[in-house]
Amino acid sequence: xxxxxxxxxxxxxxxxxxxxxxxxxxxxxxxxxxxxxxxxxxxxxxxxxxxxxxxxxxxxxxxxx
Amino acid sequence: xxxxxxxxxxxxxxxxxxxxxxxxxxxxxxxxxxxxxxxxxxxxxxxxxxxxxxxxxxxxxxxxxxxxxxxxxxxxxxxxxxxxxxxxxxxxxxxxxxxxxxxxxxxxxxxxxxxxxxxxxxxxxxxxxxxxxxxxxxxxxxxxxxxxxxxxxxxxxxxxxxxxxxxxxxxxxxxxxxxxxxxxxxxxxxxxxxxxxxxxxxxxxxxxxxxxxxxxxxxxxxxxxxxx
Numbered sequence: 001x002x003x004x005x006x007x008x009x010x011x012x013x014x015x016x017x018x019x020x021x022x023x024x025x026x027x028x029x030x031x032x033x034x035x036x037x038x039x040x041x042x043x044x045x046x047x048x049x050x051x052x053x054x055x056x057x058x059x060x061x062x063x064x065x
Numbered sequence: 066x067x068x069x070x071x072x073x074x075x076x077x078x079x080x081x082x083x084x085x086x087x088x089x090x091x092x093x094x095x096x097x098x099x100x101x102x103x104x105x106x107x108x109x110x111x112x113x114x115x116x117x118x119x120x121x122x123x124x125x126x127x128x129x130x131x132x133x134x135x136x137x138x139x140x141x142x143x144x145x146x147x148x149x150x151x152x153x154x155x156x157x158x159x160x161x162x163x164x165x166x167x168x169x170x171x172x173x174x175x176x177x178x179x180x181x182x183x184x185x186x187x188x189x190x191x192x193x194x195x196x197x198x199x200x201x202x203x204x205x206x207x208x209x210x211x212x213x214x215x216x217x218x219x220x221x222x223x224x225x226x227x228x229x230x231x232x233x234x235x236x237x238x239x240x241x242x243x244x245x246x247x248x249x250x251x252x253x254x255x256x257x258x259x260x261x262x263x264x265x266x267x268x269x270x271x272x273x274x275x276x277x278x279x280x281x282x283x284x285x286x287x288x289x290x291x292x293x
Binding site: 005 | 095097098099100185186187188189192209210211212215216217230231232233234237239240241242244246247252277279288289290291
């Protein structure tokens with residue numbers, strides 16, 4: 001089990017950040033990802049693996065007023 | 066001080082709290098989509114002094130969401146429209162309008178005498194500048210931002226620097242709103258929550274904590290995320 005934005009999400013295999021974003025339907029190009037407090041660079045999304053127990057934070061980057 | 070103006074605020078807001086609000090001064094940075102709803106709500110609830118800052122004039126593209134914009138006032142300063150609106154809605158509120166851009170040069174001066182700042186700006190560098198100025202002035206900042214159907218809101222106390230967590234990339238100027246635009250009900254929702262958080266903060270009713278409320282109106286989802 002992992003946490004995605006404080007909610008439990010089943011973990012069945014190591015999956016990349018990009019795969020997780022695709023699975024969860026995060027489609028915005030401007031996204032901020034943090035795993036266990038560490039910010040993940042966009043270039044690393046395809047190779048950075050999410051492991052069992054990880055706490056993943058996904059924020060849509062928005063700044064409109 | 067009391068008239069029928071605030072009759073229906075009670076007892077959600079007590080007479081004592083109403084008197085406290087009348088003495089408070091809030092700086093609203095940005096009088097567009099979010100700012101319009103923030104000003105409308107703070108004025109109606111009875112925050113006694115509003116200091117409004119925005120350099121822009123109304124243009125046609127504002128009409129889909131900016132509360133004080135109309136076909137009658139295109140080309141006119143947003144701060145002026147906001148001031149006139151408040152004079153019509155609640156003359157008990159003192160409104161100061163500054164038709165200027167808030168920058169690192171003038172922010173501290175504009176914050177002088179204020180109890181709280183509301184961030185209704187439209188780009189990341191200006192928002193971070195505002196956070197830094199609030200930090201220096203020792204003021205709480207109520208942040209709100211929108212993009213399309215989504216929005217976010219949080220309270221940043223001096224020392225917390227929550228915007229650094231929401232906007233960790235230095236090079237970014239704008240977010241998803243550059244592609245998605247901004248919808249009226251998203252601005253109304255986030256602006257109204259900003260106003261309620263501001264009043265909550267001014268009255269010391271409830272601590273917010275290091276978190277952000279993320280809202281998705283397309284999916285009708287509200288989620289509070291810990292940023293600690």
